[in-house]
Amino acid sequence: MQTTLVIGHKNPDTDSICSAICYAELKRRVTGESFLACRAGEINGETQFVLDRFSVHPPKLITSLEPKLRHVYFRRIKGIDGDFSLKQAWEHMKNQSIRSVPVLTPNNKVEGIITTGDEARFYMEDLDARALSKSAATYKNIAETLHGEVVVGDENGHFSEGKVSVASANPDLMGSHIKENDLVILGNREEAQLCAIDLKVSCIVVSLGARVSQNVIDRAEEAGCTVIISPLDSYSIAKLINQAVPVRHVMKTEGIISFSDDDLVTDVKEAVAKVKIRYFPVVDREGSYLGMVSQRNLLSVGRQKVILVDHNEKGQAADGIRSADVTEIIDHHRIDSVETMNPIYFRNQPLGCTATIIAQMYREEDIEITPQIAGLLCSAILSDTLMFRSPTCTPLDERTARELAKIAGIDVEEHATEMFNAGSCLAQKTPEEIFHIDCKSFKAEKYTFTVSQVTSVSGEELARVSERMLPFMRDYINHSTSDMLLMMLTNIIDESTELLFVGKSAKEIVSNAFAAECGDSSVVLNGVVSRKKQIIAPVVSAIEAL
Numbered sequence: 001m002q003t004t005l006v007i008g009h010k011n012p013d014t015d016s017i018c019s020a021i022c023y024a025e026l027k028r029r030v031t032g033e034s035f036l037a038c039r040a041g042e043i044n045g046e047t048q049f050v051l052d053r054f055s056v057h058p059p060k061l062i063t064s065l066e067p068k069l070r071h072v073y074f075r076r077i078k079g080i081d082g083d084f085s086l087k088q089a090w091e092h093m094k095n096q097s098i099r100s101v102p103v104l105t106p107n108n109k110v111e112g113i114i115t116t117g118d119e120a121r122f123y124m125e126d127l128d129a130r131a132l133s134k135s136a137a138t139y140k141n142i143a144e145t146l147h148g149e150v151v152v153g154d155e156n157g158h159f160s161e162g163k164v165s166v167a168s169a170n171p172d173l174m175g176s177h178i179k180e181n182d183l184v185i186l187g188n189r190e191e192a193q194l195c196a197i198d199l200k201v202s203c204i205v206v207s208l209g210a211r212v213s214q215n216v217i218d219r220a221e222e223a224g225c226t227v228i229i230s231p232l233d234s235y236s237i238a239k240l241i242n243q244a245v246p247v248r249h250v251m252k253t254e255g256i257i258s259f260s261d262d263d264l265v266t267d268v269k270e271a272v273a274k275v276k277i278r279y280f281p282v283v284d285r286e287g288s289y290l291g292m293v294s295q296r297n298l299l300s301v302g303r304q305k306v307i308l309v310d311h312n313e314k315g316q317a318a319d320g321i322r323s324a325d326v327t328e329i330i331d332h333h334r335i336d337s338v339e340t341m342n343p344i345y346f347r348n349q350p351l352g353c354t355a356t357i358i359a360q361m362y363r364e365e366d367i368e369i370t371p372q373i374a375g376l377l378c379s380a381i382l383s384d385t386l387m388f389r390s391p392t393c394t395p396l397d398e399r400t401a402r403e404l405a406k407i408a409g410i411d412v413e414e415h416a417t418e419m420f421n422a423g424s425c426l427a428q429k430t431p432e433e434i435f436h437i438d439c440k441s442f443k444a445e446k447y448t449f450t451v452s453q454v455t456s457v458s459g460e461e462l463a464r465v466s467e468r469m470l471p472f473m474r475d476y477i478n479h480s481t482s483d484m485l486l487m488m489l490t491n492i493i494d495e496s497t498e499l500l501f502v503g504k505s506a507k508e509i510v511s512n513a514f515a516a517e518c519g520d521s522s523v524v525l526n527g528v529v530s531r532k533k534q535i536i537a538p539v540v541s542a543i544e545a546l
Contacts (some may be wrong), residue, residue, distance in 0.1 A: 004327065005304060007038040007062060007318055009311035011439040014047045014383035014419070018376040019309040019354040020059055023330060025373060026358065027307070030365050035307070038062045040318035044437045046383060046423025053415075054375040054408075065304055066320030069268055070261040072301045074282055074293035079104035082111055082248035085141040086119050087240070089247045098292070100279045103251050108288045110258055110281045112251035122250045123242065129163035131242055132183065135249035136160045139203065139226050142183075145244040146205065146230040146237055152217055153226030159183055159202055166238055171195040185237050190216060197225045205241075207234045258283055261290060266323070269298050303341075310354040312336055312346075315441045315448075330357055332392075333532055352390060352397040355380035359400050375408035379419060386455065386492050387416040390530045417457070420492060424456040426465050431472035434465060441482060442536060444543040448481065449503070451539075453488035453531050462489045466498055470521055473502045484509065486539070490529050497528045499535075505546060513542035 006024040008016025017039055024037040037059040043051070051058055079102040080092055093101055093116055100115040128134070132142075140155040162181035167174055171191050178184055180200040186192050188210030196204050197219050204220070206212060209231040212220075220227045230237055258281040259268050272280060272295050279292040303325040312329050313336040314321060328345045332354050349357050355377040362369050369377070381401040385393035388401075405412045426434055439452040456462050466489055473485050484503030491497070500522045501510050511518050514525060528534045 003034040003036050003305075004307060005036055005038045005062065005065075005324075006307045006309060007040055007059075008309050009313075009316040009440065010040045010318065011436055012039050012041050012043065012047070013310075013438050014044075014050055015353050015355055015380040016310040017043060017047050017059060018050065018380040019330070019358055021056060022355065022373050022376055023307065023309055023358050023361075026362055026365065026367060029367050036060060038318075041436075044423055045425055046419050049419055049422035050376065050379040050383075053379075054372050056372065056376065062318055064264075064320040065306060065318050065324040067265045067301055067304060067323060068261065069259055069263045069265060069282060069293065071304070072265060072293060072297050074291045074297050076291040077101060079108075079110070079289055080114075080247065082246060082251070083138065083141070084247050085137070085145055085244045086114075086122070086247060086250065087145045087243040088141075089114050090116070090119055090243070098279060100277075100292070102281045102289055102292070103247055104289055110256065110283065110287075110289050112248070112253045113256055113281070114247045114251040118250050118252065122245070129165070131249075132164055132245060133159050133162050133181075135245040137244045137246055139228065141246065142203075142205075142241065142244040143228045143230075145240055146228065146232055148205070148228050148230030148232075151212065151227050151229055152220045153203070153224075157226065159226075162202055164238070164241060166234055167192050167196060168234075175199060183241075185234050185241075187234065194219060197223050201225060203228060205230055205237055207232060207237055256281070259293065260285060265298060265301050268293075272298065309358075312348070313442070314339075315443060330354060330361075332357060334536070350394070352393040353381045353384035355384070356394075356397045356400045359404060369404070369407055371408050374404040375410060378404035378408055378410065378412075379415070382412065382416040383419060386490070386495075386529050387413070387420075389492065389495050390533070392530045392533045420455060420457050424454075424458065424461060426454065426456065426461055431468050432476070434469065435472065435476070435485075435487065440531070442540070444540040447483050447504075447543045447546075449484040449486060449539065449543070450480070450482040451486045451488065451531055451535060453490060455490045455492050455529075457492050459491050459494065462491055462498065465489060466500065466522070470500055470502070473500060474521075477503050486510075486535070488531060488535065492529070494526075495529055496524060496526045498522055498524050499528075509539060509542045509546070512545065513538035 006020045008020050020037040024035040027035040039059045039061055043058055077096055082103050100113055102110045103112040105111045136158040139150050139157050143150050164183050165178050167184050167186035174195050178199050182201045183203045184196045184201050185205045187207055190213050193216045203226040205228045261282055279294050282290045282293050305327050306324040307328040309330045312331045326340045331348050332351045359377050378401050381397055385397050388398045435452045437454055441450045469487050477485050484506045487500040489498040507518055516523050
């Protein structure tokens with residue numbers, strides 16, 4: 001979360017992409033800090049041509065600025081195997097200063113959760129003498145729990161039948177309470193040890209570290225009886241032995257709450273607020289365990305720092321902008337409704353392109369404009385001003401573009417023509433793809449409208465697009481959140497636009513906005529090429545006059 005993102009608007013155009021790249025580079029060179037150019041949508045053909053022409057990788061795609069769990073600091077706590085003893089699990093949690101730990105399968109998936117509370121409840125409430133065998137504890141776990149060693153038998157074998165008994169009586173009475181397959185705790189008396197083996201017990205645990213005779217060892221091996229020697233006394237052994245139960249026998253397996261590192265922090269916070277659990281497993285998209293996150297971790301998550309370029313409206317910003325900390329805005333559009341937590345650097349100039357502003361800032365900071373940066377900035381200006389034909393174009397835009405072209409080593413007219421041709425390949429695109437090439441939403445009063453624009457140097461190509469777009473728009477408006485859809489088909493050479501319109505009061509609004517005789521769904525506007533300066537303002541005025 002230390003890197004500041006520099007990002008343009010949704011459905012980005014060439015200015016949005018190139019300005020983000022160039023401004024991120026300027027901020028890095030001026031401050032020495034980390035800035036990352038990003039985009040809030042797919043790159044169109046024109047912009048891809050520019051990036052390829054100047055050998056620049058596309059900015060990182062950001063689908064949402066809402067922080068995800070991967071942005072939160074969470075503990076990379078090592079999970080444990082289900083065969084771990086309760087004692088081993090307790091020591092693991094103690095060493096990690098945690099109260100719960102995930103139990104993992106061999107392929108790193110969460111099998112269960114064991115907590116200190118689970119262990120305490122089992123230790124205090126489970127008085128069943130057969131708990132150890134019901135859990136099929138291994139003799140290795142039993143020996144380790146008792147600080148002892150297996151001297152006869154397979155340490156990986158399981159104690160799976162019988163109960164735990166303490167041989168406190170003399171051998172004559174042992175048969176009355178010790179049964180076949182039991183585990184027996186006894187002292188150093190060879191007679192008692194042999195008697196237990198003869199009763200066909202599964203295991204004998206010899207206390208106080210007493211060595212067993214060769215006779216006992218031979219008899220135990222012959223009978224298949226495991227022998228464990230522990231340095232503890234009989235009382236301590238009886239007290240501790242149930243801690244050899246494997247965690248799989250006690251762990252929680254139902255209703256485990258885990259989260260993906262791709263989950264939104266807001267969603268995770270809402271979920272954990274409803275339960276009294278302190279730690280939750282975090283997994284990746286494949287379900288593999290990553291670590292444990294606590295409610296405290298969620299409270300400490302920071303807001304992503306963001307710089308907006310080429311827009312300042314919430315409706316055009318990347319999703320989740322409310323969760324981000326907007327630190328700067330560099331734009332050339334009307335000022336709208338992006339809210340900030342603190343005072344910020346806001347630079348808005350009435351120019352034809354954001355890239356013109358950024359070129360000024362390079363000079364103000366006395367930072368060299370490389371041929372690559374110059375090529376990107378020049379391309380953005382040519383795109384936004386339609387090669388200086390747009391009424392939004394100022395003398396400063398044209399002068400800046402021509403100066404940048406010299407640095408980049410390109411011919412303005414030739415480069416602009418190649419750019420526009422690259423972006424005009426509309427025949428291969430679906431109507432939906434065409435509509436969203438350069439699409440922005442706006443709001444006036446309680447009325448929402450969307451304006452899409454495509455440009456071409458071919459009137460024939462635009463005519464073919466017009467035939468395809470109206471049926472799409474009439475269908476699309478039925479499930480759109482906008483009240484009206486407008487589509488600008490702009491002929492760069494003729495400097496004219498055919499405006500398609502559908503939606504609530506669309507014909508009335510367009511007629512009033514442009515004082516023109518309209519067809520049922522379209523009107524030709526000569527001299528109109530700019531969405532920002534020639535479409536938005538009159539449409540907003542017409543809406544407000546309804």
